[in-house]
Amino acid sequence: MNTPSPILSVADLAVEFDMRDGVARVIDDLSFDLMPGETLGIVGESGCGKSMTALSIMRLVPMPPGRIAGGEIRLDGENLVAASDVRIREIRGNEISMIFQEPMTSLNPVYTVGDQIAETVRLHEGLSKRDARDRAIEMLRAVAIPAPEARVEEYPHQLSGGMRQRVMIAMALTCRPRVLIADEPTTALDVTVQAQIFDLLRDLKEQTQTAIILITHDMGVIAEMAQRVVVMYAGRKVEDAPVDELLLNPKHPYSQGLIACVPHLQAVPTVERPPLMEIPGVVPSVSELGRGGCPFAPRCAQAMDRCRQQMPPPSTVAPGHQVACWLIDETRAA
Numbered sequence: 001m002n003t004p005s006p007i008l009s010v011a012d013l014a015v016e017f018d019m020r021d022g023v024a025r026v027i028d029d030l031s032f033d034l035m036p037g038e039t040l041g042i043v044g045e046s047g048c049g050k051s052m053t054a055l056s057i058m059r060l061v062p063m064p065p066g067r068i069a070g071g072e073i074r075l076d077g078e079n080l081v082a083a084s085d086v087r088i089r090e091i092r093g094n095e096i097s098m099i100f101q102e103p104m105t106s107l108n109p110v111y112t113v114g115d116q117i118a119e120t121v122r123l124h125e126g127l128s129k130r131d132a133r134d135r136a137i138e139m140l141r142a143v144a145i146p147a148p149e150a151r152v153e154e155y156p157h158q159l160s161g162g163m164r165q166r167v168m169i170a171m172a173l174t175c176r177p178r179v180l181i182a183d184e185p186t187t188a189l190d191v192t193v194q195a196q197i198f199d200l201l202r203d204l205k206e207q208t209q210t211a212i213i214l215i216t217h218d219m220g221v222i223a224e225m226a227q228r229v230v231v232m233y234a235g236r237k238v239e240d241a242p243v244d245e246l247l248l249n250p251k252h253p254y255s256q257g258l259i260a261c262v263p264h265l266q267a268v269p270t271v272e273r274p275p276l277m278e279i280p281g282v283v284p285s286v287s288e289l290g291r292g293g294c295p296f297a298p299r300c301a302q303a304m305d306r307c308r309q310q311m312p313p314p315s316t317v318a319p320g321h322q323v324a325c326w327l328i329d330e331t332r333a334a
Contacts, residue, residue, distance in 0.1 A: 005076075006033035007211050008057070008096075008179050013071035015056050015235075017286065018064060024286040025069070026052050027235045034179065039205065039212040041226030041243065043219065043258065047283040049235040050215045051101070054181045057213075058098055059088045075179070094124040097172035098181040103164035107156040113140075113167045114152030120174045139170035143200055162193035169200065176208055183215045198225055219262050223247055228320075231255045234284050234295035237314070241321040251323040253300045254279070294326070302327055 015027035027049050034040050042050050055061050057073055059080060073080040075095060080088065100106040108116060117139055118132035127135065133152065140148035143166040156164055165185060172180055182201065186194040202225070205212055214225055222229055222243060229246045231239040231254065239252040250256045260277035281299035289295065297307040306326050314322045315329070 004036055006074075007036045007076060008034040008213075009072070009074045010053075010057070011072045011074070013053070013056060013073065014069040015052055015061060015066060016069040017066045019287060021287060024289055025235065026066075026286060026289065027056065028289075030071070030232075030235070030237050032230050032237065032240060034211050034213060036178075036211055037205065037209045038228065039214055039226045041222040041229040042213060042215045042232060043217060043222055043229060044232040045217060045283050047234075047285075048232045050217075050232055051183055052235070053232070054098060054183050054213065054215055057179075057181060058092055058096060059083075060092075090124070093120050093172075093177075094175045095177055096179045096181070097175070097177040099165075099168050099172050099183060099185045101184045101187050103161070103168045104156060106168060107164060109156055112153050112155055113159070117152075117167070117171050117174055120171060124175050135174060136170075139174050140167070142173070142204070143167075143170045144196070145170075161189055162196065165189060165193075165197060166200070169197070169204075173204060173208070173210070177210060179213070180210050181213045181215070184217075185214075186221075201225070219247070219259055231258070234289055236295065237322075237324065238296065239321075239323050240314075241318075245318065245321055251317055251321070251328065252296075252325045253302055253327070254296050294324075304330070 011031050013027055013030040014025060017024050017026055030053065032040070042053065044050055052061070056068055057080070061068060068081050071081065075091065080091065107113070114133060114136040117136035118129070121127050121135050122129070122132045137148045137152050140151055145151050145163055145166050151159070159167065186197050189197065198221070201212065204210065214221070216222065226243045229241060229243050230237055231246070231252065233254050239246065239250065239255045246255060247259060250259055257277070257279040261279065263276055279299060284295055293308040293310060294303070294312055297303040300307065304326060312324045312326045314324045317323055317328060
């Protein structure tokens, strides 16, 4: 059988920002593939580079002070890094769409939600005003917003947080993109609405075969939604594995720490619940990045002198499972 080609391929991506005291590399040597119809989870603490990765794919890195300093981002073989601004505007919102973290800062407060959804299809598909409005109603219905004919005339402040997030999903899916980036799509929503949003994304993916990049810090969401996971720390990929393998057999100390931090419900009341773990320390600041060695070494209980001096390269530990950690070499040698 022929192996399908990735619909999106990120190779050796590097993103830099000019700072007062020099240049900070906020994304360094990042590579991963997204297959058609796949949900790829990207996890890590705040400040690990997840959202910057999404902005890089969308070519929304603010320039200046930022820039894509190296690498490639290929959509069906086309290098988006080298594409013109005109071409990127054709792709953005059409072939690749993004759901941003906070809908109130992403939706324009002075336009109705219908106008904002319709604008996308009028721009990319050239629909008339009437047809674009009908498409907006259709998309609001698709994301399970009640009475879409009435809601299409409402403004963002008239909707609940869950409905605003559904509007953002409707906008992102209006042109039936091949790739959808969901950056913390359920931030600040209650658990009931979160479940509805994830059910919606799952259903829409099955209907449209859209590939999804799901950015989150919630390992429970990853377990529920993703087929494969990229773990990021300080702008670098530290582990890349199928979701079941990562959750059951994480190899990198940072991945192990993230999973250990998830609280467990004890099924048997008489059995002592395992203690809630934490990862000591904090993610390095932008000014501390790129100082040599593994960036996780200051927080790692298993760090060796080699970890503090040299950046570990990615190693393949199983089919489809890569880890960037010197402990892998030590284990193999032993």
